[in-house]
Amino acid sequence: MSRHPTLSVSGLSVDYPLTSGGLFRPARTVNAVDGVTFDIAPGETLGLVGESGSGKTTVGRTILRRVPSSGGRIQFEGRDITDVDGAALRKLRARMQIVLQDPYTSLNPRMKIGDIVAEPLLVHGLAESSDAARHAVRQLLDRVGMPADAADRYPHSFSGGQRQRVGIARALALKPSLIVADEPVSALDVSVRAQVVNLMQDLQRELGISYLFIAHDLAIVRHISHRVAIMYAGRIVEIAPRNDLYDNPVHPYTEALLSAVPVANPKVQRARRRIVHTGDTVDIANPPSGCRFHPRCPLATDQCRQASPPLLVKAPGHLAACWNRGR
Numbered sequence: 001m002s003r004h005p006t007l008s009v010s011g012l013s014v015d016y017p018l019t020s021g022g023l024f025r026p027a028r029t030v031n032a033v034d035g036v037t038f039d040i041a042p043g044e045t046l047g048l049v050g051e052s053g054s055g056k057t058t059v060g061r062t063i064l065r066r067v068p069s070s071g072g073r074i075q076f077e078g079r080d081i082t083d084v085d086g087a088a089l090r091k092l093r094a095r096m097q098i099v100l101q102d103p104y105t106s107l108n109p110r111m112k113i114g115d116i117v118a119e120p121l122l123v124h125g126l127a128e129s130s131d132a133a134r135h136a137v138r139q140l141l142d143r144v145g146m147p148a149d150a151a152d153r154y155p156h157s158f159s160g161g162q163r164q165r166v167g168i169a170r171a172l173a174l175k176p177s178l179i180v181a182d183e184p185v186s187a188l189d190v191s192v193r194a195q196v197v198n199l200m201q202d203l204q205r206e207l208g209i210s211y212l213f214i215a216h217d218l219a220i221v222r223h224i225s226h227r228v229a230i231m232y233a234g235r236i237v238e239i240a241p242r243n244d245l246y247d248n249p250v251h252p253y254t255e256a257l258l259s260a261v262p263v264a265n266p267k268v269q270r271a272r273r274r275i276v277h278t279g280d281t282v283d284i285a286n287p288p289s290g291c292r293f294h295p296r297c298p299l300a301t302d303q304c305r306q307a308s309p310p311l312l313v314k315a316p317g318h319l320a321a322c323w324n325r326g327r
């Protein structure tokens with residue numbers, strides 16, 4: 001096993017331009033990701049959870065160098081890749097793949113399944129001949145549980161779950177060591193989600209791939225992840241081994257997210273429900289001062305309004321960013 005984490009992200013920040021600016025007007029930016037730090041070990045799955053707009057996709061795309069970072073470093077297999085470009089970046093992209101949410105739009109409807117899966121092999125020059133490519137494609141499709149004749153058919157003749165299997169086969173073609181899976185099962189029927197997730201787990205055990213697994217479904221995240229990170233308004237507010245996080249959450253936002261399980265104190269229960277169900281998500285263009293969660297937090301104090309809490313160790317392997325919780 002490699003000595004290095006597969007991925008190591010430290011202090012990652014991303015600013016999106018909001019306006020183009022001008023001669024007398026500086027460009028305004030949105031700080032969508034702010035100081036995000038985490039590692040993913042070889043063969044590990046880190047789940048990434050948080051409400052819509054919290055920056056999960058931005059983190060995933062920045063790691064893959066599809067969105068420029070404005071601060072921090074990204075290390076991949078022990079090498080700093082924050083600034084690589086040109087041929088080195090193209091080579092790197094083979095080792096880091098993405099699986100997207102919508103299997104209906106992510107596969108080109110005019111291409112046969114076999115060509116879709118062969119494409120990355122051909123683009124990266126990894127198949128010696130078209131026969132070799134066909135053979136590799138057959139093996140990949142078989143590995144993800146697609147029928148033998150799938151290569152000659154078009155995407156429209158398959159279900160959502162099957163198309164996502166094709167998306168996974170395509171991502172596997174270049175033998176990546178990291179896959180960013182951005183809500184890979186969210187668009188699928190509940191009945192097939194578990195099958196696709198189990199396939200991803202089997203492939204991980206067999207091939208030692210690391211996953212950054214982005215999702216809203218907390219049960220699925222608990223099932224597939226070794227550790228889970230919770231994002232709120234561009235920051236990681238808690239990160240821990242999955243059972244620690246689900247059984248002993250530290251951050252009030254994590255607690256609220258997991259609040260499907262009722263607690264005895266009706267006041268606490270009401271506050272949690274309000275946090276999760278209130279529609280007023282953060283306006284990331286004008287984030288709150290201090291702890292970005294303070295306007296919604298039942299425990300907020302003056303300190304929370306003034307200063308941003310650092311992500312600190314609260315128990316072994318369990319980090320959270322809160323002034324008023326934990327050690």
Ligand SMILES: Nc1ncnc2c1ncn2[C@@H]1O[C@H](COP(=O)(O)OP(=O)(O)OP(=O)(O)O)[C@@H](O)[C@H]1O
Nearest residue numbers: 016017030032051052053054055056057058059284
């Ligand atoms: N290309 C862009 N230009 C400007 N702002 C963007 C861009 N992409 C995302 N944003 C903003 O950055 C923030 C984070 O977006 P992101 O898509 O990363 O969130 P997310 O956590 O993946 O949300 P969801 O759960 O809805 O997929 C949001 O406020 C979003 O509006």
Ligand code: SF4
Nearest residue numbers: 291294297304322323
């Ligand atoms: S730092 Fe303060 S506002 Fe933020 S989560 Fe903790 S108690 Fe709530």
Ligand SMILES: [Mg+2]
Nearest residue numbers: 056057058182
């Ligand atoms: Mg997203």
